[in-house]
Amino acid sequence: MASNPSPPPRFFVLQTEMRGSHDTTFSSGLPVNTAEAPRCPACGDITGMRPWLPPYRGEVTLHGEAFGDFIEASGYDVLISERMAEAFRADGLTGFQGFHPVEVLRVRRRRKKSQPLEVPCYFAVTACFGRAALDVAHSRLRIREPVTCTECRSIRVDTIHGFTLEPGTWAGEDVFRPRGKTGSIVVSERFAAFVQRHALTNMKLIPTEKYVWDPLRLGPPTGAPEPALE
Template structure:
């Protein structure tokens, strides 16, 4: 009897929680802010990421919600994660994050009236890896500003809208959190990562299946499907 074909792995887009949520917070990097070079495509030489954040890792937080959560986005490719998140990530053998540098929280300021948070977690700066996983250009619904990508390695091109994307079969190498070729700006995570977040109840994280992602800032609508 023939065995059933293995189901395709599922992936999710990871973003910070909604504006106005209980854990809504802004992150500002505190002086001195030192920068390194941005990552470059090994084939075409184009930039595929933001300038690297170098020590010292110091931040000021502006709390819009009620308390600080486990996850924050910064102004670059780096993320801030709580110590409890970092510990569980390592203990359970998840992959895809680099760095884990301790961060000094210089100041926490409330945007609205109310008491300052009683507990300020210890945070670490982490950097998601640039993955070999590649966006499947034929099956993804992406509206490009001009021409589609010309470099087969980085697959970078300016985008005006995204109506879901999938990864090209055989390109993912098992990372649990990563930036895929062709969409380095979209933090992508595995189904194992999604279960990990749910199981531990980590806060200020929003997970959306990649095929359901909608990003259309100027209202172009989905790409027109070519008729055969």
């Protein structure tokens, strides 16, 4: 009897959890040094934001009850706590690059506390650019300009109401920015389990088929298929 095929992998969009109990934000200290933005080796188009260069320093603002393990930073860089960095390496996960220590110049609090809180050590990391590619045909997109380069898969859209990745393009990274959707950090099921296992904070994981980006509230495209579960 033939064995049942294994289900396809599922993916999640990683975002900060705003207004949660560990809501924490970061602003880079001036001046902010950056390098040239990455470009596609095939078409030459810019494929991402300018990467953050040393010195890695800035101000942390605590909006919640305690400091979060994950904070958005400068450009495509994010901050992760020391405990998250150590667990990421110990568990053998892949996709984060850099791990540069961050100097916290100042801490602000939006809620007054009588007891001082210890600020975690943070590291600046960047999610790698993966080989996984947006599956345009099986995603719910309002497309402004279609794909013109088969390498970077750059595409301009007005709305996203769920998306999938093209089968066979994912190289196994646990954290990555997919071709055609470099503006989002996408993570694997293993990363989602890692977050839950270590009770890591200030993160929201949205299944890619349920991810919505619709700044002008145009609604989903008519006649578009529902994205299949990854």
